[in-house]
Amino acid sequence: MKTSASEIRLIDNYIQKQLSPADQLVFEANLLLCPELAETLRWQQAVHQLVKMRGRQQLKAQIKQVEQTLFTEVKHQTFREKIYKLFKRDL
Amino acid sequence: METSYINHENWLTHLYLSVFPAVAAHIKAKGGTLDDARDVFQDALVIYYEKVIAGKVVIEYSEKAYLLGIARHLWYHRQQKQKGRVSEDMLDYERLIEEEHSLPSAKRLLRYLETAGQKCMDMLQAFYYDKVSMREIAERFNLSGERSATVQKHKCLEKVREKVKEKSLTYEDFCL
Numbered sequence: 001m002k003t004s005a006s007e008i009r010l011i012d013n014y015i016q017k018q019l020s021p022a023d024q025l026v027f028e029a030n031l032l033l034c035p036e037l038a039e040t041l042r043w044q045q046a047v048h049q050l051v052k053m054r055g056r057q058q059l060k061a062q063i064k065q066v067e068q069t070l071f072t073e074v075k076h077q078t079f080r081e082k083i084y085k086l087f088k089r090d091l
Numbered sequence: 092m093e094t095s096y097i098n099h100e101n102w103l104t105h106l107y108l109s110v111f112p113a114v115a116a117h118i119k120a121k122g123g124t125l126d127d128a129r130d131v132f133q134d135a136l137v138i139y140y141e142k143v144i145a146g147k148v149v150i151e152y153s154e155k156a157y158l159l160g161i162a163r164h165l166w167y168h169r170q171q172k173q174k175g176r177v178s179e180d181m182l183d184y185e186r187l188i189e190e191e192h193s194l195p196s197a198k199r200l201l202r203y204l205e206t207a208g209q210k211c212m213d214m215l216q217a218f219y220y221d222k223v224s225m226r227e228i229a230e231r232f233n234l235s236g237e238r239s240a241t242v243q244k245h246k247c248l249e250k251v252r253e254k255v256k257e258k259s260l261t262y263e264d265f266c267l
Contacts (some may be wrong), residue, residue: 008245043259048219051254056137056214056219059099063133066092066103079108086115087125087225 007037011044098155106136108154114162122168131169145222200258206256211247217239218244 013019014027031038070076114135115128123131138161142148150157203213214232217223223231229240 004244005245008249012245012248025239040252041241042121043256044248046255046259047215047248047251050197050201050204051212051215053197054204055216057201058131058216059137059140061135062099063103065135066100066107067129070104070107076108079112083115085126086112086119087128 007040009087011037011041014041014043015048102144102184103136105160107132107137110158113155113159117159117163118166119169123166127169128165131162131165135163138165144219163242196259200255201256204251204254208247208251211251214244214247215251 005021012021014024019027033040071080111132114132115125118128127197134237135158139158143150143157152160186189210232213231215232217228218225225237225240225244228234228244229236231238232243234240234243
């Protein structure tokens, strides 16, 4: 379904909790009256969920990359030794 | 996977060097291993990023104290969970960390979107996840200004939404 720009904005503002209490009530009433709007809302929420997942995946990949550098590069040897010393009995 | 437009390498390195030793010492003292310490620290960094860096929450204490606090909290509740005791306030944190493991078809969808709408995903991620301002988004994506960036963002939202809808019908376990 093709939606108008203003509807996309309205749904987005609802998801981001940026509507005034009055507008939010009107929007929620519309959700009950219009199943198509409710469906569009669900898909738009799915996009947000996916965007968040993607953001986390990329952040975690960067964290792992930094960790890898710190645990392998020569210049971070002091850091590594400090950590390994803590867990000496485990190794 | 394509790396994000924002490169976090510097602040991540700084946090690892300055905070990880304290986190590792704590986890060791509480019976954890080096792998536990690494896992917990990774999750703590994600929470810290979302709440403080992107979430723009002003923290009362030092960065180190805050991050160490999150890590201690995570480790405590992880241990409780292993013992079969789950406390209510932890559920949110756990959801935050675990949700990405629970939706196999969401991963497929994301892979599909990398090929079918990567630029849009980059823009949506910059705005909604990394909380980059519209002005900066306009610059990064070579748009004439905030207004045109906003229009473009809405177009992307619609485009990705329609693709997700279309694909989800074939991925049955993608639940909304």
